[in-house]
Amino acid sequence: MTVVDDMRRLEELAISRLLEPLSTDEEEEYAALKARLGQFDDAAIETTLALAHLAVLTAAEPVTRTLRAAVEKDADEFFGNQRTQSSIVAAARTWCNRAFSASSAGWWIGLAASVITLLVLVHRGPEVQGPVAASDVPRPVEVSVAPVVPPPRVAPNIEPKSAPPGGTAVAIGSEWQAFLASHPHAIERAWRAGGDATGERVMGEVAWDEASQTGYMRFVNLRHNEPNAEEYQLWIFDGERDQRYPVDGGVFDVTSSGGEQIVPIHAKLRVRVPLVFAVTVEQPGGVVVSDRSRIAAIANVS
Amino acid sequence: MVGSSSHFADAHPMRTTTPAEPVLLAVARGDRAGVRRCIEKYAPLIWSMARRMSMSSADAEDAVQEIFLDLWRYANRFDPTVGSEKVFVSVLARRRLIERVRHMQRRLAVEQPLEESYLSQLASSSLAENDVEIAEARRILAQLPIPHQEAISLSLVEGLSHGEIAIRLGWPLGTVKTVIRRGILRLKDLIRDPRSHLTKARKR
Numbered sequence: 001m002t003v004v005d006d007m008r009r010l011e012e013l014a015i016s017r018l019l020e021p022l023s024t025d026e027e028e029e030y031a032a033l034k035a036r037l038g039q040f041d042d043a044a045i046e047t048t049l050a051l052a053h054l055a056v057l058t059a060a061e062p063v064t065r066t067l068r069a070a071v072e073k074d075a076d077e078f079f080g081n082q083r084t085q086s087s088i089v090a091a092a093r094t095w096c097n098r099a100f101s102a103s104s105a106g107w108w109i110g111l112a113a114s115v116i117t118l119l120v121l122v123h124r125g126p127e128v129q130g131p132v133a134a135s136d137v138p139r140p141v142e143v144s145v146a147p148v149v150p151p152p153r154v155a156p157n158i159e160p161k162s163a164p165p166g167g168t169a170v171a172i173g174s175e176w177q178a179f180l181a182s183h184p185h186a187i188e189r190a191w192r193a194g195g196d197a198t199g200e201r202v203m204g205e206v207a208w209d210e211a212s213q214t215g216y217m218r219f220v221n222l223r224h225n226e227p228n229a230e231e232y233q234l235w236i237f238d239g240e241r242d243q244r245y246p247v248d249g250g251v252f253d254v255t256s257s258g259g260e261q262i263v264p265i266h267a268k269l270r271v272r273v274p275l276v277f278a279v280t281v282e283q284p285g286g287v288v289v290s291d292r293s294r295i296a297a298i299a300n301v302s
Numbered sequence: 303m304v305g306s307s308s309h310f311a312d313a314h315p316m317r318t319t320t321p322a323e324p325v326l327l328a329v330a331r332g333d334r335a336g337v338r339r340c341i342e343k344y345a346p347l348i349w350s351m352a353r354r355m356s357m358s359s360a361d362a363e364d365a366v367q368e369i370f371l372d373l374w375r376y377a378n379r380f381d382p383t384v385g386s387e388k389v390f391v392s393v394l395a396r397r398r399l400i401e402r403v404r405h406m407q408r409r410l411a412v413e414q415p416l417e418e419s420y421l422s423q424l425a426s427s428s429l430a431e432n433d434v435e436i437a438e439a440r441r442i443l444a445q446l447p448i449p450h451q452e453a454i455s456l457s458l459v460e461g462l463s464h465g466e467i468a469i470r471l472g473w474p475l476g477t478v479k480t481v482i483r484r485g486i487l488r489l490k491d492l493i494r495d496p497r498s499h500l501t502k503a504r505k506r
Contacts, residue, residue: 011490012483019482020463021404047385048490050392053351053458055439055489056451060346061353067363068345071370075337078374 014045080239176262179216183209194295198223202297206277215265227253233286239273251286274301324387330378348395355399355461369395386435442492446485454485
């Protein structure tokens with residue numbers, strides 16, 4: 001057997017190998033020839049087969065609308081998840097920037113809040129992720145940089161406007177703990193200032209359980225509001241929805257400043273891929289579409 | 303399917319593709335318009351490949367979705383200076399299809415009738431008549447005896463095993479293997495042959 005013969009035999013085996021599994025003997029022969037002959041271009045064989053496949057495939061058949069929609073949805077998810085790493089978070093930043101530019105005072109307050117938040121994030125170390133980090137954060141550590149009013153165990157000053165019928169309008173601190181304990185897969189992310197003065201010192205977390213579509217928000221230092229003048233409204237950016245129309249997470253009030261306040265989330269629509277939670281200040285009763293001019297707090301999921 | 307709106311409908315791609323640009327380059331940089339063009343361009347091809355190498359239309363649909371996910375993942379590996387975009391897509395599609403066939407330990411039964419609904423959708427349009435590379439490959443394979451062409455087609459397009467082809471054609475198993483191997487090697491040799499139109503086409 002010459003080298004040429006061996007190479008030809010190796011090519012034959014490589015072709016068969018790409019078409020169906022070789023027998024044990026053939027696989028051993030293939031490995032031995034490949035080792036003996038050194039460099040062998042498997043890719044050339046595979047490319048030739050692909051080219052031959054295209055050559056003998058005589059007709060292209062149209063795909064059904066259903067299949068095309070499924071492929072588009074897959075692409076949507078694939079590139080949407082990639083976008084989570086950049087543009088979605090950038091959208092949240094735009095929210096902040098827009099709020100900062102609302103007034104020079106607001107800008108400086110927002111900047112100060114951002115610096116404080118940044119310091120807090122740095123201080124917290126890797127457990128609290130930046131806007132583009134993708135790893136999950138099991139449990140944020142307690143914040144110890146900014147001044148925090150010792151949190152009471154109950155928060156009777158929170159009055160969600162959209163509490164479910166028969167449900168309590170006031171969530172107590174123990175419910176927060178109970179929620180986390182009963183929903184081990186819930187995501188939990190830290191709030192940061194959104195640029196509006198109401199949230200300049202805001203801290204706390206948002207917890208969301210995708211399976212049950214339930215969640216809670218814990219706020220510290222979110223400024224109280226006058227319900228007759230303005231109210232807070234939660235928005236949830238869903239990776240599978242148009243980012244111009246985040247899911248309404250419910251309207252709520254904070255009737256006294258300071259302390260820990262727990263608010264249940266009442267998403268109006270199913271949230272499939274939560275990307276960003278944002279609290280805005282809106283007119284009494286909330287709005288259908290926020291102008292995003294006043295953002296009190298933001299929590300990035302990824 | 304989830305009935306949510308598509309990102310693509312409202313997407314504002316950072317860059318737009320040009321007609322001359324390989325669509326995979328646009329996909330590689332996450333250009334949404336490019337992704338749509340890629341689906342438009344290759345879905346019929348991939349579907350045609352998948353349906354013939356799958357047990358059922360549902361199985362083929364799953365395969366198509368998996369192949370496109372592979373395309374999204376590996377689009378950045380495509381180098382237009384090295385080879386044809388369509389062949390690149392075909393290589394990925396074949397890998398996935400073969401993996402599925404082997405994983406599920408099954409082959410498309412020779413006798414299995416095609417679903418009527420899909421038969422009715424057969425398009426009359428030929429594949430890649432304007433693709434020089436593929437047209438040349440077709441010309442090369444057309445020089446083989448017709449039974450040999452049929453064996454190659456059954457193997458590549460229908461995904462039949464050598465044993466199944468032997469039964470279908472009434473040939474000894476060894477003959478099937480030899481015919482297919484030689485046919486593919488002939489194509490490979492002619493691709494390398496500088497006299498081949500294919501080589502000329504690649505040099506353009």
